[in-house]
Amino acid sequence: MKQRILTAVIAAAIFIPFVIYGKIPFILVTYLMATIALYELLKMGKQSIFSIQGVLSVLLLWVVLWPDKYIHAIERFGFEKLEYIFVITLLYLSYSVLTKNAFTFEKIGFHVISSLYVGMGFHYFIEVRSIGLTYVFYALLIIWATDSGAYFVGRALGKNKLWPEISPNKTVEGALGGIICALIVAILFSVFSNMDLSTIKLLVMAVLLSIFGQIGDLAESAYKRHFGVKDSGNILPGHGGILDRFDSLLFVLPLLYFFNQL
Template identity: 35%
Template sequence: MTRMKVRILASLIGLPLLTIIILIGNPYFTIACIPIGILATYEAMNLTPFTDSKIPRKLIYIVTLLFIIYSFIALSISIYLIGSLIIISVCFIISILWVITNNDLEYKIQRIIYINCIPLYCGFLFSHILILYIDTSLPIGLGLSIIIFTMCVTFAGDTGAYFVGTYFGKIKIVPAISANKTLEGSIGGLCSSVIVSVIVSTVIDIQLNILPLLFIGVSLGVMGQLGDLFESKLKRIKQIKDSGTFLPGHGGLLDRIDSLIITIPTSYYLFYIFLV
């Protein structure tokens, strides 16, 4: 079976399963997000230039879990942001103490950055999908609508960029980061994001004027591609093709949700500005 067929088959199985988990609701949605966050953290740590013994992996796992669990407890984004600031502040202090007490370490500043940025990426940013789901400051049902909207727009942008880039891509835009990223693919992905944003907003009845809607569609298209490039840069530094082998035909889990980790918070705050 070709990589393309495996990729399509995995999507046909994975997307309906993901949709069912979202629609079932809590606490099942939160329970499902915990292993996703942990696996994403595992893959992210493997993208660092340091070996197992050179970063406090247990601390990173714990902080990531704290973000995910706290997002289930917090009732609004304002409460979540305050609590998250406390969590990452404590993590920052502990990471500094850990580096100071390990005198034989090299690149101490880089280690502190990795120790704090991995939980922020896989915990704080990822957990926005949970707090968005239960945010009591949003109109009833709006959080779920925004999640579905964002997932559709993000996956459309990713798929559009992949197919347009595969069949029509010629102009390389960031060969130093990703050899497969082309200008044609980037434009195709952006157009797909905008088109799907209009279609999905009509289907799920998001009450938003066309100009803000187009702005959100473009923003998600751009941020999704930046999220993908960010992970590609980490993989290029590590000199690997995929973040893992968890998803057949797709690589690792981070290879599939790297864009979503960025677009969910982006969508959250933009809709909050325009609708609340």
């Protein structure tokens, strides 16, 4: 527990100043975290990032991550973002031919989905930060409240398993407790924050973000169980890897961004 708390304090002390400052330093840190997360995911699937297919996955990740604000920088060569993604996909297929199908179609799918999953989640971390710092803290606090509520309510009242095939310790009561705690956070934000959103919209967002945050957590639990690993990595002692810490946010941040556009 002490190690877990110490790691959390040190990580927050390093990470939060970048979030607050934003701009290019925050984007670079996001690129770094996303690349580490991709490394962790590929490693779970027994794929090396230090290979031709791994390099292609990193390139795909970096293209997907590219901020909308600077989209003109990569489109100046006459290609749109989606066209770069298509070209990289063709390179995967070409490499499959060159390896005489040693790099199989299934492995191509794993690499592409891994890069898109990690890339899109962290891309919207950048985009949500561009909307405003308050939105980032709203997402973070919704996730933390959901996790804490699910843990404590689940331990105190949990009887009915939520999804035992994937995560045997999670309960329906815990999941509902997490949603209730997220609603409390939304109410506090409606009173004390400068978010230009109605209380009703904040409450609806809180419910959706809490639900999808828990789905994101279950999704990572599912592929960790599939690959037979306990944690995605060990870069954060007591917490696992980057992917372990951002699994919920990778689902929540795109949803928050889309919901804010309505």
